Amino acid sequence: MREKHIDPIHDPIAVEQEDWRKRQIRNRFKQVLTISSPIFILLLWEFLSRTDLIDARFFPPPTKIVGTFLMMGTSGELFSHIGISLYRIFAGFLLGVIPAIILGLIMGLYSPIRHFLSPLIMALMPIPTLALLPIIIIIFGVGEVSKVVTIAGSVFFPVIINTVAGVVNIDRIYLDVAKNYGADSKNFFFKIALPGSLPVMLEGIQMGQAIALLTIVAAEMMGANSGIGYLIWTSYKAFLLQEMYVGLVLISFFGFLFSLILRGFQNKLLPWR
């Protein structure tokens, strides 16, 4: 057989194979790095806290926080806090995102409407919705609606601004194509503006999602008697720092989860990218 005479060092396939194997190892190493950083921090924290190098009263070791989490979980109270917060986030998110998309598309497509409305958006955007919470409570009462409206208000702005930018930045040639092939305004809306602006719009929705979490915690600290934010705040005031950390970890967990879900949506909604 001829292959037997080829010195493995000079066999081009073997050389490339070896190279490929090295690349695989390097990629796996990078994946390990990604997973290892949070684990490393947790271990370090655990060690420093257990050895009293940092004050365990302020920084209780992670294993204790997990223990507290399990304890709170068995009582069932924790889940009602999580449930009410998630409800507020989802309802507020939808109430903010849907009008923002519709209004954003209209503003993007029709420049007179854009010129008319954009100063209002610009003027309202810098005001933190939380600063309006007293007014919102006066208008909508102390119930759930006021929290949902607060979330909606803070989600609305990044989404509308990104949607308008998404439509405005659609390559002119696609508008020309649509016009040349006789698209009516309904088709302009659904076949050109909506899909064309979707990538930038989804970035805005990602941002809105992060802001929704920030807002829910703050809103529940100020005017609620349930929810993760309320849990964090009351635990802090009672100096139950382990309970407080459980709340913080939950927020971090949900933020991460929502980001993953939205990334998944993004890949589903943008098969053409």
Place this chain on the structure above:
Amino acid sequence: MAAKISIRDLTKVFYKKGSSMTALQNVSIDVQDGEFVCFIGPSGCGKTTLLRILADLETPSTGEFTIARDKEDRPLQSMVFQEKGVIPWLTVEENVAFGLKMRHLPKNIIKERTSYYLAKVGLDKFAKIYPKDLSGGMKQRVSIARAFANDPEILLMDEPFAALDEQNKFILQEELLNIWSETKKTVLFITHSIDEALLLSDRILLMSSQPGRIIDEKVVDLPRPRNMEQVRADPTMAHHFKDIWNHLHNEVQNSRE
């Protein structure tokens, strides 16, 4: 016979605060039904502006044009755009069906015509994929299929092959001639390539540098079907080539002075 396209004294001026630029000046053209007409001129001579006016994407400053309508339910014109005209968020199939869908034709007709032209340009296997996975040549095939599927009175083509490499260009030119010979549509075609114009057209209109005017025309009476070899071998065509080359050279020179 009445002209299929009749353009009378068309002038287009672009005006911006304090300054104006005449893109087209008193352009008058008659094009017969089924004629394939190429426009050649130096860059910035208003060729694209002329096509965009005919495509209803721009309005003329003065003058007028008419496109004769043979069938009531036909669109007047469809344009094959330069390289980026394929819509990225629609599949190949949806892109080809785009004009038909916009006109709300019955579903079975849309399906039938779309698959006919997809097969015609050899993209039937790629019907369900998105343009990002297509080469430049394949994208232009989609663009051409979309225009023919729309069955317009006339076709407008704005340098459709300019961004392609030489080999792809030859292949697509022949494919275009094939489809065209079947439908005998009237075509207005912009190009920078003299070879391309000689291969494709019945008549070549030469344009001046800005402001764009039609200053000469060459009739290309080489029998069809043609191929590039015939064009290259024909002494009359060689003569035309030299004339057009000189014309372009002079116009570019003029525009610099």
